[in-house]
Amino acid sequence: MRPAGNESDTLTVLTNGRILTPYVEIKTGTAVIQGRQIVEAKPAALNDFPSSARVLNLRGLTVVPGFVDMHIHGALGADTLDAAPEAISTIARFLAKNGTTSFLPTTVSAGWEQLGKVASAAVEAKKSNTLGAEILGLHLEGPFLNPEKRGAHNPAAIQGVDLNAVAALLHRFPGLVRVVTLAPELPGALDCIKYMAGQGVTAAAGHTSADFATMNAAFEAGLTHGVHLFNGMGPLHHREPGVVGAILTRPGVTCEVIADGHHLHPATVRLTASLKAPDDLVLVTDAMRAAGLADGQYDLGGLTVRVKDGVAKLPTGSLAGSTLTLVKAVKNAVAFTGFPLQKVVQWATVNPARVLGVSAKKGEIAAGKDADITVLDQDFNVVLTMVRGTIVWDSLQKE
Ligand SMILES: [Zn+2]
The missing domain is CATH 3.20.20.140 (Metal-dependent hydrolases)
Known part of the structure; x- marks a missing residue:
């Protein structure tokens, strides 16, 4: 388990992933999370972030809403x-x-x-x-x-x-x-x-x-x-x-x-x-x-x-x-x-x-939504789970 840190202001960058928003498929993209919220999801792997950011290189793993x-x-x-x-x-x-x-x-x-x-x-x-x-x-x-x-x-x-x-x-x-x-x-x-x-x-x-x-x-x-x-x-x-x-x-x-x-x-x-x-x-x-x-x-x-x-x-x-x-x-x-x-x-x-009447906050990887995110490998193993910006499950580090 990765140290949780102060989730209220942590900048988290999930880069180099295949993102299913799920309405749109971004073949190689980056999801940016500030604290508990998603800031954006966009194409291309990005590298230009402050050194304090928590950057996770997903190497082609699939990113879906939780x-x-x-x-x-x-x-x-x-x-x-x-x-x-x-x-x-x-x-x-x-x-x-x-x-x-x-x-x-x-x-x-x-x-x-x-x-x-x-x-x-x-x-x-x-x-x-x-x-x-x-x-x-x-x-x-x-x-x-x-x-x-x-x-x-x-x-x-x-x-x-x-x-x-x-x-x-x-x-x-x-x-x-x-x-x-x-x-x-x-x-x-x-x-x-x-x-x-x-x-x-x-x-x-x-x-x-x-x-x-x-x-x-x-x-x-x-x-x-x-x-x-x-x-x-x-x-x-x-x-x-x-x-x-x-x-x-x-x-x-x-x-x-x-x-x-x-x-x-x-x-x-x-x-x-x-x-x-x-x-x-x-x-x-x-x-x-x-x-x-x-x-x-x-x-x-x-x-x-x-x-x-x-x-x-x-x-x-x-x-x-x-x-x-x-x-x-x-x-x-x-x-x-x-x-x-x-x-x-x-x-x-x-x-x-x-x-459930919560789609304003849940169910999509899009700006302003809660950072509820799941990362899957190609065999549908759950590699990482994030609930409102907090990583609650992480098997990436076991690699
Ligand atoms: Zn029943």
Whole structure:
């Protein structure tokens, strides 16, 4: 690890790298960072900087915006629902090593008292987390889900829509909750969607068997996002396009894809990428606490999950989150779709940043944005990760 120095005013120069902004590819370029912000990214390797500058010669390595994971439950044995600041910080540090620079710790269905504890833990973790990915807020996946499509959510924790409960949490922790995933067909769901949209919270459809008409009513109410498309929802039917058909055909509605090769067939990822606009796709990991650890038995929201060959399943055979990292998802998505890396990087950076309302600062290598930067080698190994100008992971010095 390189000494951090005083990050507030350090001039850092990443030179001689291939920069994917990601809207533009700069074949050989330089990114200049002052303190926590990007000053510029431009073509050509530059040498003319003050001697005090921290200059990193990247020798052709690829520079991308740090990945943004809006749907991750856990890693390295830690889970968001542990409701402990240290658990969330453990996840944050794991992510930093793997090139993800900001994220939403994500809950599975639980009682509101437990969710309140998670929110307190997230607030604490935000204050103390210095060597990990930045915590952007919380994603509440559930508890207003359709029990028939519960996947790996504990059936005892799933409940009907309770607008007062969600409103109380939003009041207690202003600005913390960024995404709430719910099933739009539940009684009261449309009012809940309207309320959340009014509060600046992204309302997302997931673990749902809503029909096409209900989904369109949900869009009208303010729902803008679909959680792990195809997983935890009814299939596409030619006479009842359902959740999948509604999300795929609605411009501007974003959707998550888990590109681990297990949740979706590679051809399904290719199909989705060919149907959705490039701005509307979001890669997520949906990783659970076994990410970064060996195969074995783990807990997810009170359910026992067995991980074999990196695939997490309930005893019923239902998939129960993943052990994926976003850098691996990007690598897989390039292989599955044949799209160029520059396009695929957009799905893991600027697109989730836009969904979360943070694209003014996150997701792009451009002047004025936060210096959240990931450097990759040609085999998709994460060589360096920078979070708001601080180098939190660096394997360059091991060379
Ligand atoms: Zn889920």
